[in-house]
Every structure is written in C-alpha cells, then in structure tokens.
Amino acid sequence: MTMSSKQYEVPYFQEKYGHLFSEMNAILNVLHEGICISNAEGIILKMNPMYERLCGLSPEALLGKKVSFLNSKEGVFDEAEPHADRVEQKKGIFLGAVSPVILKSKRPASSVQQTSGGKKKLLHGYPVLNANGDVELVVTFIRDISHLTLFQEQIGYHKHIFKKFWSNVQNNTPEGSDPSAVVVESPPMKKVMALAQRIAATDANVLILGDTGVGKGEVARYIHARSDRAGNTFFCADCTSIPENLIESELFGYAPGAFSGARREGKPGYFDIAAGGTIFLDEIGELSLPMQAKLLRVLQDQEIMQIGSLKPKKIDTRIIAATNVNLEQAVADGTFRQDLYYRLQVSVVYIPPLKERGEDIQPLAQHFLQRYNLKYRKHFYLSDEVVPILLKHSWPGNVRELQNMIQGIVITNEKEVIDPMDLPRMMPTEAIPASESYMPTQGQLGKPLKQMMADIEFDILQQAMDTYKTTEKVAEVFQVNRTTVSRKLQAGKKKRGS
Numbered sequence: 001m002t003m004s005s006k007q008y009e010v011p012y013f014q015e016k017y018g019h020l021f022s023e024m025n026a027i028l029n030v031l032h033e034g035i036c037i038s039n040a041e042g043i044i045l046k047m048n049p050m051y052e053r054l055c056g057l058s059p060e061a062l063l064g065k066k067v068s069f070l071n072s073k074e075g076v077f078d079e080a081e082p083h084a085d086r087v088e089q090k091k092g093i094f095l096g097a098v099s100p101v102i103l104k105s106k107r108p109a110s111s112v113q114q115t116s117g118g119k120k121k122l123l124h125g126y127p128v129l130n131a132n133g134d135v136e137l138v139v140t141f142i143r144d145i146s147h148l149t150l151f152q153e154q155i156g157y158h159k160h161i162f163k164k165f166w167s168n169v170q171n172n173t174p175e176g177s178d179p180s181a182v183v184v185e186s187p188p189m190k191k192v193m194a195l196a197q198r199i200a201a202t203d204a205n206v207l208i209l210g211d212t213g214v215g216k217g218e219v220a221r222y223i224h225a226r227s228d229r230a231g232n233t234f235f236c237a238d239c240t241s242i243p244e245n246l247i248e249s250e251l252f253g254y255a256p257g258a259f260s261g262a263r264r265e266g267k268p269g270y271f272d273i274a275a276g277g278t279i280f281l282d283e284i285g286e287l288s289l290p291m292q293a294k295l296l297r298v299l300q301d302q303e304i305m306q307i308g309s310l311k312p313k314k315i316d317t318r319i320i321a322a323t324n325v326n327l328e329q330a331v332a333d334g335t336f337r338q339d340l341y342y343r344l345q346v347s348v349v350y351i352p353p354l355k356e357r358g359e360d361i362q363p364l365a366q367h368f369l370q371r372y373n374l375k376y377r378k379h380f381y382l383s384d385e386v387v388p389i390l391l392k393h394s395w396p397g398n399v400r401e402l403q404n405m406i407q408g409i410v411i412t413n414e415k416e417v418i419d420p421m422d423l424p425r426m427m428p429t430e431a432i433p434a435s436e437s438y439m440p441t442q443g444q445l446g447k448p449l450k451q452m453m454a455d456i457e458f459d460i461l462q463q464a465m466d467t468y469k470t471t472e473k474v475a476e477v478f479q480v481n482r483t484t485v486s487r488k489l490q491a492g493k494k495k496r497g498s
C-alpha cells in the first residue's frame with residue numbers, strides 16, 4: 001500500500017523540515033526497515049509505511065501521540081482516545097520502546113521486542129542532537145527478525161540432530177573397532193574367536209558373557225563383521241544408558257500420533273535402524289522385568305510392537321546380547337526371567353578375564369601403545385622391567401583397564417621409555433605375589449625388634465635398588481626422602497660389612 005507523505009506528517013514537522021520532505025519521503029517509502037521519528041518530548045512526528053506494517057498501527061493512531069503509547073508493559077493508553085482506537089493501539093505495540101531511554105541517555109539504544117502475533121522485532125534508536133548537545137529528534141529503525149530467529153531455531157534443531165547422529169555413529173564405531181584389530185594371542189581367546197567365527201556364519205541370536213571390559217563389544221562386532229549382515233548397520237544399545245521410561249520407545253519406536261507431544265510422523269526405534277543388520281544389546285542383565293517380557297516376545301516372534309500401534313511389525317534384525325551379570329544367579333534371585341534366559345542360551349560365548357589370558361597382555365599393551373603413540377604423535381616404548389609387572393597384575397577392569405592405563409601414560413609421561421615407575425602406584429607392590437613377600441630369616445629371628453626391622457628395611461631397599469637402579473626412583477616409590485634411602489642403605493651395608 002502506498003501512502004501519500006501527508007498522511008505521515010504533523011504540521012510542526014512539516015513546517016520545520018518541509019523543504020526536505022519530497023526527497024526524504026521518496027527514500028523512506030522504499031526502505032525495507034520501518035522508521036519512526038519523534039521529538040524531544042517523545043511525540044511521534046513521522047513514520048514510514050514499513051513502520052506502520054511492522055507495528056500493525058495506523059498512522060492516525062500514532063502521529064502526534066507520545067512514544068510511550070507503544071509501551072504495552074506499562075499499559076499506557078490515551079484515555080482521551082475512543083475505545084476502538086485503544087484496541088487498535090493494543091494490536092501491534094512493544095514491550096518497551098527505545099525512545100524514552102534515548103531521551104534520557106542521549107545515546108543510541110537497541111532492543112529486541114516480541115509484538116502481538118509472536119513476531120520478533122529488532123529496534124535501533126539514534127538521538128539527533130542540536131548545537132547545545134540536547135536531543136532534538138529520536139530516529140528509530142525497526143526490522144522484522146522473526147524469519148531470522150526461525151532460521152536460527154531451525155539451524156539449532158539441525159545442529160542438535162547432527163550432534164545426536166554423530167554421537168550415535170561414534171557410539172557404534174568406537175576407537176579401534178576394526179574387527180581385524182582385535183588382539184588374539186592366548187589359547188582361551190583363540191577358542192573364543194573360533195567359536196565366534198562359527199556362530200557368525202549362522203543367523204542365530206547370541207549371548208556374550210564375561211566381566212566388565214573383557215571385550216564383549218569387540219566380539220559382538222567381530223560376529224557382525226563376519227556374518228552375511230556385515231554390509232548393514234551394527235547398532236550398539238547400552239541398556240543402562242537409556243532412562244527406564246524411554247527404553248521402550250528407543251528400542252521399538254512409536255507410531256504416528258502415539259501420544260500427545262509425539263512426532264507427527266512417528267519415530268523409528270533401534271530395531272528399525274538396525275534392520276537387515278545387528279543390534280547389540282549391552283548390559284541386558286540390567287533390563288527391568290517388564291522390558292525383559294517385551295524382549296522375550298521379540299525373540300520368540302521376530303516382531304516388535306511400536307508404542308501406539310495395534311499391529312505387530314516384523315523385524316529382520318539379529319540380536320547379540322551381552323552382560324557381566326551372573327544370569328543364573330539373577331534368575332535364582334528373581335531379577336531375570338528364566339524363560340528369557342533359556343531363549344538367550346541358544347549360542348553363548350564366554351570371554352575369560354584378562355588375568356586368565358596372560359599371553360594377550362603384552363600384545364594388547366603394545367597394540368594400545370601403538371594406537372596412542374599414533375594418536376598423540378609420541379614414541380613411547382615399554383622397558384623390559386614393565387612386562388613382568390603387567391603380567392602379575394590382576395586386571396580387575398580387564399582390557400579396558402589396560403587400555404586406559406596405557407593411554408594415561410602416553411598422555412602424561414615425559415620420557416619415552418615406560419618403566420615401572422611410570423605405572424600406577426599400586427601396581428609394583430601388588431605385582432609381588434604373597435609367596436614372594438618378605439619373611440624374616442632364621443638368622444634374623446631372635447634379634448631385638450629394632451634391629452630386625454632395620455634388617456628387613458635394608459633387604460627391601462636393596463631389592464628395590466635392583467629393580468629401580470637409582471636411590472632417586474626408590475625414594476619416589478616408597479615416598480620418602482632420597483637422603484633417607486641413601487642413609488639407610490649405607491647403614492645396612494656397614495652393619496653387614498659389605
């Protein structure tokens with residue numbers, strides 16, 4: 001709609017700036033920004049058509065009025081106005097106009113406003129000062145930024161989806177998940193992998209048992225990679241990381257319009273994502289009893305029931321489940337369904353703990369060292385003294401513990417050779433089996449306790465000197481002063497005449 005310039009003018013303004021009007025109006029009328037000019041009293045003198053459009057107010061309702069009319073927060077209305085005009089004023093007003101602020105501060109001001117109808121507006125106001133430095137006019141520019149914020153929100157949403165997708169991808173392809181990179185040296189592990197290879201050729205569901213960190217996930221990936229499903233998705237779902245109230249919709253998805261707040265188009269579950277491939281249900285021993293019942297139905301009928309759907313849906317997904325829970329005990333305790341336990345018993349792979357696979361320890365340590373050297377651009381290597389200590393450690397956290405230890409050393413160590421001193425503190429002492437721990441000799445027994453203790457101390461320090469070579473390292477291991485170590489060694493040698 002094109003307005004004649006007259007509609008936007010008040011006599012005062014026309015009188016004072018009339019000579020500029022024709023050119024100025026032509027410019028103002030084509031601008032994509034709304035412009036409003038008010039005087040030092042806050043009276044609105046002029047506005048352009050875009051301003052009217054963006055505010056949803058007629059020029060008659062504004063020209064000659066105070067800017068504070070625009071301020072809906074304070075609910076200021078001209079009581080003299082007829083009711084209809086007040087309603088009209090109310091339609092497009094802001095939560096706070098910038099002009100009153102500029103009149104006070106004499107400085108530019110900006111704000112983002114949400115007007116009726118949920119539109120977002122960006123306001124920039126500038127003072128025009130006279131020769132005395134007083135505000136003579138305030139020029140306010142207004143721009144509709146609703147589409148920008150909508151765009152921003154859409155970008156934010158897509159960023160969120162991308163992040164989720166990326167974390168899923170990472171979740172399913174963890175560091176070193178290349179099945180050919182699985183370290184298998186010990187006879188028990190060779191047996192495990194031979195069994196996994198045989199099972200892979202069938203399409204049977206699998207149950208993998210073993211303590212935490214033994215490599216159940218690795219073996220599951222190995223089975224998938226060697227099966228006919230290798231070209232399709234391997235989806236890893238950690239049952240403990242999904243909140244109980246979401247697990248059903250995450251695993252099975254939901255039908256369109258399943259519940260209020262649900263996505264209109266419905267949501268695929270992990271079983272759909274892994275269609276044609278393999279779903280790895282880790283920590284299955286932690287599933288609640290109601291979810292166990294639903295999983296049993298999936299295993300029996302090869303069907304899932306999406307939330308909000310009345311029709312079962314056929315699935316073509318191989319299930320590999322894993323747990324470190326003793327399922328037999330869990331069945332006896334009533335926390336795991338017996339029928340599900342029997343269903344899962346079809347093909348079972350048990351992975352022994354690392355301490356029972358001694359031949360794997362050094363190759364695994366070298367494997368992780370190589371990986372983290374490459375990752376952090378380092379050249380670390382293991383000293384000969386380290387290997388026996390690694391072999392003697394009990395590895396309660398299994399392969400993951402070894403992996404984390406090597407990564408930690410590569411990140412924090414200063415020198416390239418990794419020796420016993422660089423291992424976690426508890427390792428060297430723990431590595432001495434009980435049979436090798438110190439027992440007083442016949443010769444020592446019968447001596448005063450103080451002397452016996454000094455002898456024992458001397459023997460321990462000498463043993464440590466054999467392992468660590470320098471008094472500095474021995475002092476560090478035993479967390480004492482270096483001079484204390486030297487003094488005690490010298491005293492002991494003197495006493496024994498060596």
Ligand SMILES: Nc1ncnc2c1ncn2[C@@H]1O[C@H](COP(=O)(O)OP(=O)(O)OP(=O)(O)O)[C@@H](O)[C@H]1O
Binds near residue numbers: 177214215323
């Ligand atoms: N034989 C192996 N060769 C190479 N890396 C291995 C081997 N076994 C395990 N790993 C690595 O050790 C880490 C722990 O393995 P994984 O996650 O498979 O154990 P898990 O038994 O599934 O553990 P959890 O019970 O906690 O789920 C992983 O980073 C894995 O890549």
